[in-house]
Amino acid sequence: MNEVSGFHRERVRSVLNASQLLPVITINDPDDAVPLCRALFEGGIAVMEITLRTEHGLEAIRQVRDALPDVWVGAGTVTSLSEYRQAxxxxxxxxxxxxxxxxxxxxxxxxxxxxxxxxSTASEIMLGYSLGYREFKFFPAEVAGGVSALKAFAGPFKEAVFCPTGGIRRETARGYLALHNVLAVGGSWLTPAEAVARKDWASITEMAVASLADVNG
Incomplete structure (x- = not known):
């Protein structure tokens, strides 16, 4: 049986180690992609997950990759092989x-x-384990048991590490990051919809700075 390569696992680890906070970004206006991601980067966040939840996701990834070469840019909410290839x-x-x-x-x-x-379940982790995966997104984190679930997973899955996402807020992120099997936390609180609508990029930068201070303080 084939297994995920060491190179791929190291690449994912590099992404998760590059920033404790992973913004989950949904682009509704294609003109927002670059300034929004630049604002986050100026606030100290060097990893972005741009979701494919809207028609602008793929073009946003292309634009941000071109404009911000020092940022890790990933595609989120990928649910099919077609979307994987397009990303x-x-x-x-x-x-x-x-x-x-x-x-x-x-x-x-x-x-x-x-x-x-x-x-979100032990069975899904076991399926990943069978192919050599050890790095996972835990989603939807709050609904699926939050910190308590991740503590429970640490017993049978000692090698697994997680990036929990889903329902996590600025004030709860630190509790997740205190777990030894959590490398990063994902969330949409880093890009408040009202700030994006106003194109208030300065407040996005301030949110990134403050959120990083929260988890590192």
Whole structure:
């Protein structure tokens, strides 16, 4: 049976180690992509997950990759092989899924862009384990048991590390990061919809700075 390569696992680890906070970004206006991500980068965050929840996601990834070469840019909410391929084609440096299928896990073994697969149950982690995956997105974190669930997973899955996402807020992120099996935390609180609508990029930078101070304080 094939397993995920050491190179892919190291790449995912590099992404998770590059920033304790991973903004989950949904682009509704294509003109927002670069200034929004630049604002986050100026606030100290060097990893971005741009979701494919809107029609602008793929073009946003392309634009940000071109404009901000020092930022890790990944594609989120990838749910099919077609989307995986499209995200790779526009330069996504990593892929994040909300859940797992055998087809996605198998495809990612030889894909150009490494996969951070989404899991919420022990069975899904075991499926990933069978193919050599040890780095996972835990989603939806708050609904699926939050900190308590991650503590429970640490027993049977000693090698697994997680990036929990889903319902996490600025004031709860630090509790997740205190766990030894959590490397980073993802969230949309870093890009408040009202600030984005106003194109208030300064407040986005301030939110990034303050959030990083919270988790490192």
């Amino acid at each position: 790779e084609a526009v330069g996504a440096q990593f892929i994040v899924t909300p859940g797992v299928t055998e087809a996605l896990l198998d495809f990612a073994l030889t894909a150009q862009s490494p996969l951070l697969p989404g899991v």
